[in-house]
Amino acid sequence: MRLLSVAAWAWVGVITAQAAGLPNILWITSEDNGPQLGCYGDDFATTPRLDELGRQGMIYRYAWSTAPVCAPARTALISGMYPSSTGSEHMRSLTRLPEGMRMYPQFLREAGYYCSNNSKEDFNLEKPGQVWDESSPRAHYRNRAPGQPFFAIFNFTTTHESQIRRRPHVAVHDPARVRVPAYHPDRPEVRQDWAQYYDKMTEMDAQAGGVLDELAAAGLAADTIVFYYGDHGPGMPRDKRCPYNSGLHVPLMVYVPPAWQKLAGPGYVPGGVSDRLVSFVDLGPTVLSLAGIPTPVWMQGRAFLGPHTAPAPEVLHGLRGRMDERIDLVRTVFDGRYVYVRNYYLHRPLGQHVNYMFQTPTTRVWKELFDAGELTPAQSAFWLLKEPEELYDLQSDPDEVVNLAGSGPHRAVLERLRAANQSHLQAIRDVGFLPEGEIHARSGPDAPYTMARDPRRYPMESILAMAELAAGRDAAALPRLVEGLSASDSAVRYWAALGILTRGMTAVAAAREPLRQALHDPSLFVRAVAAEALGRFGDPDDLEPALDTLLACADAQASGAYAATAALNALDALGDKAARRKAAILALPTKDPRAPQRAAEYPARLIQTLSERLP
Secondary structure (H helix, E strand, O other): OOOOOHHHHOOOOHHHHHHHOOOEEEEEEEOOOOOOOHHHOOOOOOOHHHHHHHHHOEEEEEEEOOOOOHHHHHHHHHHOOOHHHHOOOOOOOOEOOOOOOOOHHHHHHHOOOEEEEEOOOOOOEOOOOOOOOEEOOOOOHHHOOOOOOEEEEEEEOOOOHHHHOOOOOOOOOOHHHOOOOOOOOOOHHHHHHHHHHHHHHHHHHHHHHHHHHHHHHOOOHHHEEEEEEEOOOOOOEOOEOOOOHHHHEEEEEEEOOHHHHHHHOOOOOOOOEEEEEEEHHHHHHHHHHHOOOOOOOOOOOOOOOOOOOOOOOOOEEEEEOOEOOEOOOEEEEEOOOEEEEEEOOOOOEOOOOOOOHHHOHHHHHHHHHHHOOOOOHHHHHHHOEOOOEEEEEOOOOOOOOOOOOOOHHHHHHHHHHHHHHHHHHHHHOOHHHOOHHHHHHHHOOOOHHHHOOOOOOOOHHHHHHHHHHHOOOOHHHHHHHHHHOOOOOHHHHHHHHHHHHHHOHHHHHHOHHHHHHHOOOOOHHHHHHHHHHHHHHOOHHHHHHHHHHHHHHOOHHHHOHHHHHHHHHHHHHHHHHHHHHHHHHHOOOOOOOOOOOOHHHHHHHHHHHHHHHOO
């Protein structure tokens, strides 16, 4: 049944909700898709149902997910906090909130709402008690008590990365008409993946329309504020998992029925387009505001609708942490025009070999063309080592392939956004500058958020200073990096070792003796970095001690899943130099009974990759 016009169904069933004094709130969410919708100006898209919702509601032009992959993105949504402040930024990790902090549906339930989630959670935070009345494929607002206001989520996986590569598939959108972004090679496999993505967007659009039809048929449309958004950018490589606008920009539209528009506040304009910057950390506070609930003091987001609407932020912040089995650290800032990217792991490319990503045909053909030397500089950048800083002007460069970080005319913009990044890291006490295992070890029974506010356990200023120094390639920093290898804090030593590794052979030769000593550092993470540095860039007689160290660290049962993941990444970086220990690598224990189940899978995945790549 086709959705009635919003004007027609908006007046059905007003009495119940108005009598209760609370609106119903419905979230329709979809996975792995950016704003490739007709209402966002994409002429290739076929999305009539969401276009209609956008025309009747308000479209937010600049909405960003906090992370370009599902688990940390959803963690930001459920908590109203940046995952980098709660230690939950890494894909499929698991940490906890401090005692007394709760997730936004818990406040709604206290206010009388029936809260249902159908059906994906995928949070990197333990739930602090009962969060939902029901969270399952059967969850539905119709299960509430008569007359009870509801908050309901319906999530669609139709557009997920796994679906755009599923074959066989009969194309609806013509691959020949696809616009291939400048960072992708123009090949048939790439065009087919993009065309299938658009086909899946059309399927998802119909599913979203079905939810709206069901709402109207139940006589609830006039009482219900409707949100639609995607959870991060498209499931294509260099979109998903990458903290550029291409990976973080999501569609967001909100429809507020006439009876509730006064509640929404003056910022809401039916049929309008808002240029307000909106982050995923803002959505929880906004729902609470619409229910009349002030934003809890610990939430870091800002309500953009309702009586508790807060001033708009000047910038948005994005992040990249560990992506499945591959470790990384990137922070991003966006001001509505410019995207600033600060890369901290300069010894790894964005295009690390994530097993799941390499199942997409585009990824495989793209890497084959890179290895064959057949790509343009814009297409090759994904596979090359990262620059310390990147700056993109979306007005002139929507695909983000022209790095302006070294541009004199853009110096002031670079410095402004660099300062915004630094201010944000310190304001939220970003714990991502600790190796993942140390987040848990230093926290002990406390939450990482609590640990990060104890300067004895997390001397952030000294750690961040060394990380900023390390994440460059200037030779002048080498004496301070070598000095950092003897610092009292293991995270400072970790970044010092990384800084030496990043600078390559000359730096490793100058720091050879301190690095050799670091092979016996109390921290397994420091040992792994020192071993990689010596194994890749040291003298020939450094290789065997480096391999011994990495094999010991890579034993997940003895060292833990996080240290093993770090060591196995280092062994992979050694390439053929690790081949002499292939049998020992394949025999390594892969299970860490202390790690969360999902994080415990990654050592085995890396060993499988090494078994295929090592001669």
